[in-house]
Amino acid sequence: MSIGKAEYLRTLTVSTLQNRSVPVGTELDGSSPPSIFIGSAGYPRVYAGPLITPEHGDTGIYDTPESWIPAQKSQEEIIGYRLSLVRGKRLVETTDIHSRFVSQLQEIVLSDTSVESEAAFLEVPTGFSLSEEHAPFGPSASIDTLSCEPVRWNHHLERVFYDTDLLARDAVINLHQEKVPFSAIQKAFSAGTMGNGKKRHLVP
Incomplete structure (x- = not known):
């Protein structure tokens, strides 16, 4: 009998959670891979962080899913990585890409390396997310403040x-031809960093 991806992930995650505990309080000092998450519920007003x-x-x-198979990572290791990612979230308009918070998210996904980050939450992050629509991640909470160290952007x-006349579809094609990892393209696209300047928006 076959089972869905979400149910399979839940089954696999039970054993992982039993052997893994990531202590998280209302303040977190760590590193973003770099990565963000843009939700879809309530669109066009969504949770992002x-x-x-x-x-x-x-x-x-x-x-970086592209590196998991070449590095021969086990399913348990991959789930462990994902559940160690703490999600900070704030309700934003998908068109509000010039706000300080969204600009910080854009700086994260444009980074060429991991980003040293500090976050303060309004409550202790809890739970985890398993879905057929996105990769798993660990506890989440509403974010109060976010601080990131300056980073070098991926030049592609x-x-x-900065090319606000380049259509988003052409940007994606160009980046793929330049061998930018698909996961990096996807995150940059989701953060509204490409396409016509006047039409840019967050994409769940």
């Missing part, structure tokens, strides 16, 4: 960001 792990340094493996993503 960074994904941050309590680990420091290079945490790119946590959110940076060029697309």
Whole structure:
């Protein structure tokens, strides 16, 4: 008997959770792989925010699916990575891409490396998310403040960001031809960093 992806993930995650505990309080000092999450519920007013792990340094493996198979990562390791990502969330308009908070999210996804980050939450992050629509992630909570260290942007993503006349579909094609990882393109697209300047918006 076959089971759906979501149910399979839940079954696999039970054993992972039994052996893994990531202590998270109302303040988190760690690293973003870099990664963000843009929700879809309530569109065009959605929850958006960074994904941050309590680990420091290079945490790119946590959110780079292209590297999991070449690195021979086990299913348990991958689930462990994903459940270590703490999601900060704030309700934003998908068209409000010039706000300070959304600009911070854009800076995260445009980064060429992991981003040292500090976040303060309005409550202790709890739970985890398993879905057929997105990769799993760990506890979440409403975010109060976010601080990120300055980073070097990926030069391919940076060029697309500043080209406000380049259509989003052409930007995606160009980035793929330049061998930018699909996951990086997807996150940059979701953060509204490409396309016609007047039409840019967050994409769940």
